[in-house]
Amino acid sequence: xxxxxxxxxxxxxxxxxxxxxxxxxxxxxxxxxxxxxxxxxxxxxxxxxxxxxxxxxxxxxxxxxxxxxxxxxxxxxxxxxxxxxxxxxxxxxxxxxxxxxxxxxxxxxxxxxxxxxxxxxxxxxxxxxxxxxxxxxxxxxxxxxxxxxxxxxxxxxxxxxxxxxxxxxxxxxxxxxxxxxxxxxxxxxxxxxxxxxxxxxxxxxxxxxxxxxxxxxxxxxxxxxxxxxxxxxxxxxxxxxxxxxxxxxxxxxxxxxxxxxxxxxxxxxxxxxxxxxxxxxxxxxxxxxxxxxxxxxxxxxxxxxxxxxxxxxxxxxxxxxxxxxxxxxxxxxxxxxxxxxx
Amino acid sequence: xxxxxxxxxxxxxxxxxxxxxxxxxxxxxxxxxxxxxxxxxxxxxxxxxxxxxxxxxxxxxxxxxxxxxxxxxxxxxxxxxxxxxxxxxxxxxxxxxxxxxxxxxxxxxxxxxxxxxxxxxxxxxxxxxxxxxxxxxxxxxxxxxxxxxxxxxxxxxxxxxxxxxxxxxxxxxxxxxxxxxxxxxxxxxxxxxxxxxxxxxxxxxxxxxxxxxxxxxxxxxxxxxxxxxxxxxxxxxxxxxxxxxxxxxxxxxxxxxxxxxxxxxxxxxxxxxxxxxxxxxxxxxxxxxxxxxxxxx
Ligand SMILES: Nc1ncnc2c1ncn2[C@@H]1O[C@H](COP(=O)(O)OP(=O)(O)OP(=O)(O)O)[C@@H](O)[C@H]1O
Ligand SMILES: [Mg+2]
Numbered sequence: 001x002x003x004x005x006x007x008x009x010x011x012x013x014x015x016x017x018x019x020x021x022x023x024x025x026x027x028x029x030x031x032x033x034x035x036x037x038x039x040x041x042x043x044x045x046x047x048x049x050x051x052x053x054x055x056x057x058x059x060x061x062x063x064x065x066x067x068x069x070x071x072x073x074x075x076x077x078x079x080x081x082x083x084x085x086x087x088x089x090x091x092x093x094x095x096x097x098x099x100x101x102x103x104x105x106x107x108x109x110x111x112x113x114x115x116x117x118x119x120x121x122x123x124x125x126x127x128x129x130x131x132x133x134x135x136x137x138x139x140x141x142x143x144x145x146x147x148x149x150x151x152x153x154x155x156x157x158x159x160x161x162x163x164x165x166x167x168x169x170x171x172x173x174x175x176x177x178x179x180x181x182x183x184x185x186x187x188x189x190x191x192x193x194x195x196x197x198x199x200x201x202x203x204x205x206x207x208x209x210x211x212x213x214x215x216x217x218x219x220x221x222x223x224x225x226x227x228x229x230x231x232x233x234x235x236x237x238x239x240x241x242x243x244x245x246x247x248x249x250x251x252x253x254x255x256x257x258x259x260x261x262x263x264x265x266x267x268x269x270x271x272x273x274x275x276x277x278x279x280x281x282x283x284x285x286x287x288x289x290x291x292x293x294x295x296x297x298x299x300x301x302x303x304x305x306x307x308x309x310x311x312x313x314x315x316x317x318x319x320x321x322x323x324x325x326x327x328x329x330x331x332x333x334x335x336x337x338x339x340x341x342x
Numbered sequence: 343x344x345x346x347x348x349x350x351x352x353x354x355x356x357x358x359x360x361x362x363x364x365x366x367x368x369x370x371x372x373x374x375x376x377x378x379x380x381x382x383x384x385x386x387x388x389x390x391x392x393x394x395x396x397x398x399x400x401x402x403x404x405x406x407x408x409x410x411x412x413x414x415x416x417x418x419x420x421x422x423x424x425x426x427x428x429x430x431x432x433x434x435x436x437x438x439x440x441x442x443x444x445x446x447x448x449x450x451x452x453x454x455x456x457x458x459x460x461x462x463x464x465x466x467x468x469x470x471x472x473x474x475x476x477x478x479x480x481x482x483x484x485x486x487x488x489x490x491x492x493x494x495x496x497x498x499x500x501x502x503x504x505x506x507x508x509x510x511x512x513x514x515x516x517x518x519x520x521x522x523x524x525x526x527x528x529x530x531x532x533x534x535x536x537x538x539x540x541x542x543x544x545x546x547x548x549x550x551x552x553x554x555x556x557x558x559x560x561x562x563x564x565x566x567x568x569x570x571x572x573x574x575x576x577x578x579x580x581x582x583x584x585x586x587x588x589x590x591x592x593x594x595x596x597x598x599x600x601x602x603x604x605x606x607x608x609x610x611x612x613x614x615x616x617x618x619x620x621x622x623x624x625x626x627x628x629x630x631x632x633x634x635x636x637x638x639x
Contacts, residue, residue: 132446223483227545229444230477231496231552232469241495246486 064320067313074307080314086277086293088311089302095311097318099277103194103287104319107269108262110198110283111205115262116255118202119209120244126210127217128239139211146207154271157200158192162272165189165196187284192274195283200268205258212257216250217243249337256330260323266291290319389417392586393475393556398437398452400430400610402445407433409610410452415556420578420587422597422618425607426633431590432480434607435558438588439475440468456556473500476554480561482541484533484548489516489525492533492544496552511551519547520577539570546577557581559589563596575600594634598622606630 072080075095083096122142126135166189177185189195220243228238244251274286275296288296294312302308393415400408407430415421423431433442440461442448453460461471473496485492493512502508512529516522521543525536533544542562549557559578563571578587578600591597597604598618605615606627614627625631 221483223479223481224485226441226444227479227483227485227548228495230439230441230472230479231548232472232499233495234469237499242485 060320064313064317068310068317071307071310071314075314084279086288089308093307097290097315099279100288100290100293100315101318101322102279102281103273103277104263104289104291106194106281106283106287107197107201107265107273107289108259110194111201111262112255112259114199114202115205115209115258119206119254119258120213120251122206122210123213123217124239124244126214128235128243139214142207142210145203146211148204150204150265150267151271153200153204154268156203157196157268157272161196161199162189162191162193165193189284190274190286192272192276192286193284194273194287197269197273198283200272201262201265204265204268205261208261209254209258212254213247213251216247216254219250220246249334252333252337253330256326256333260326260330263322263326264291264319266295270295290315294319389419391415392417392457393438393588394455395434395437396453396455398434398450398454400433400437400442400451401449403447407610408437411607411610411612412452413605413612413615415586415588416603417586418583419602420582420589420600422601422604423588423590423607424592424594424597424604424633425613427592429607430610431607432560435477435560435588435590438556438558439472439477440466441472441477443468469499473552474554475556475558476549476552477558478542478545478549478560478562480564482538482545482565484536484541484544486532486534488530489533489536489544490529492548493551496548500552515547515551516544518550518581519543520573520580521547537570539566539573542566542570542574543577546574550581554585556586556588559587561590561592564592571596594622606633608633 080095080097083094084098085094085096086099087094126138130138169187169189173186176187177183224242224246225238228242233242269289269292273289273292275288275292276286277288277293278285280287294315297309297312391414395411395413398408398411399406411430411434413421423434425431436442437450438454438461442450450462453462455461456471456474460466485495487495490509490512493515494508497508497511502511513522513526516525521540524540525544528535533541536544542565546557546562563574566574575596578589581587589597589601601618603615604618604621606613606621606625606629608629614621614625614630616626621630622634625634
């Protein structure tokens with residue numbers, strides 16, 4: 001019809017004519033390929049964006065490997081992982097990266113000790129116990145905590161947590177002396193120490209753990225909870241024996257993510273944990289982490305190209321490998337504990 | 343039966359004190375709430391009343407979902423609840439084991455007695471109640487754990503720890519739910535690996551493991567294929583001797599096939615209740631007839 005009367009499609013008024021006009025347009029666009037170029041362009045834009053992320057990853061690996069290659073020509077792997085001391089700028093230099101790895105894990109493990117259980121318990125509270133009102137207030141506050149820049153946590157650790165710990169330990173000293181029967185016992189916390197960095201990192205990662213765990217607890221189907229209640233389970237039994245196991249995959253993932261964040265955290269350890277690489281398990285001492293060392297050297301006046309400077313790429317490579325391993329572990333754990341609901 | 347005094351008692355149920363009622367449990371057990379229904383089902387329902395809902399009014403917030411519903415359920419019978427979607431069947435079923443307690447803003451008036459005891463009085467232990475009144479849901483909801491642990495879950499809540507005892511309960515329950523032969527070699531495997539029909543029978547076994555007196559089933563076959571459905575129906579007939587079953591179903595044939603009595607709900611009200619044979623051939627209410635003949639809902 002529209003074909004027979006092309007004039008109608010040119011009349012831009014309402015009514016039958018306009019309808020006819022639009023019908024004509026529709027039948028035209030069916031055969032037209034107008035959208036194709038845009039589709040193709042979009043495809044390439046999307047593909048490019050995806051490629052950028054892949055290329056950056058490979059770029060980082062390439063830089064780390066090529067930049068640290070000269071270092072490993074000079075220092076053997078046996079020396080790198082075998083020596084006990086890390087003092088690349090001293091004479092004679094020591095390249096025992098284990099001191100830095102130890103410091104990193106001391107801080108990360110300390111942080112995990114606080115943040116993982118607390119985050120999970122907070123998540124259980126938010127998802128299973130809190131009234132909707134309480135949840136609506138607490139969750140945004142929690143997420144606000146996640147938005148605080150880490151440099152703030154660093155200063156918080158150095159200027160608030162450390163003095164608090166020092167005062168606390170001082171007031172406990174008489175008790176400790178009595179309990180241990182050693183009047184000469186004077187435990188001290190150094191100004192820079194692993195513990196306050198751990199606590200600050202724990203506070204920093206707590207919202208991450210709580211928020212992610214809460215998400216995975218809440219997606220556990222309501223039917224599963226009702227099934228347990230219908231068997232006579234109490235709220236605690238439902239939460240701990242049904243909901244948490246059902247959400248284990250997400251909980252694991254959030255744990256590993258939090259530990260990765262703790263391992264990679266830089267500002268807090270640079271400010272609060274000190275710069276004395278050593279192999280120790282005492283959190284009251286000053287230590288240095290891998291990230292802390294990298295910051296120290298990049299900000300310092302070590303000449304570019306020197307072996308001292310190349311160390312940061314070697315350390316960076318180790319850090320990168322650890323992070324990749326943790327991600328792989330996370331993926332396999334998530335797979336192992338994932339339950340399919342449909 | 344002393345009909346007049348008993349119905350008086352029922353009328354006054356709301357205002358009376360629980361102690362007063364506890365004095366006459368045996369008399370209350372045969373309260374003929376529905377004279378028509380009882381007349382029809384009289385010969386079959388010789389067993390005593392085990393669960394009885396009296397004047398249940400239920401509100402979701404301000405919205406009333408059940409309006410003065412009273413139904414007696416006789417021991418070792420199968421009762422079907424039918425009615426169009428949204429008429430309150432599930433809501434009513436969930437009243438019988440207080441599952442509605444879990445829903446925020448849900449308020450229940452009236453009373454439900456289990457062997458003469460009001461389950462809505464203060465101090466009732468919902469844990470014990472739900473172990474005596476088991477429930478099977480519309481969608482199979484096995485826990486994400488081994489088959490064995492799924493079945494042992496309820497008995498464990500009751501404090502049974504002995505592995506041998508639990509093992510016996512597991513086998514007995516799985517046999518009871520006609521699933522034993524299919525899973526006896528895979529008891530340690532995840533229950534989520536079972537088929538939908540097997541999962542539903544697992545859920546029935548899980549409910550049986552607490553040895554309930556009453557089994558509530560909310561559309562237990564709606565997610566199942568015809569063969570699994572038949573298996574579950576067969577199972578219900580077998581269980582009938584030992585359990586009181588109350589089932590919600592949208593399947594008229596199923597209600598007619600398996601149930602002794604049928605109750606028809608409409609918009610939160612109980613329209614009619616009676617022997618299934620009569621309900622499906624000669625209902626007394628026009629609305630029931632319209633519904634079961636498919637002219638409605
Ligand atoms: N959690 C709830 N909150 C508010 N209203 C609800 C809730 N659950 C049910 N209702 C309302 O109560 C009424 C009865 O619902 P119910 O689930 O008991 O119906 P039903 O008969 O089981 O329906 P169906 O056959 O579709 O399962 C419906 O109008 C429903 O909207
Ligand atoms: Mg329903």
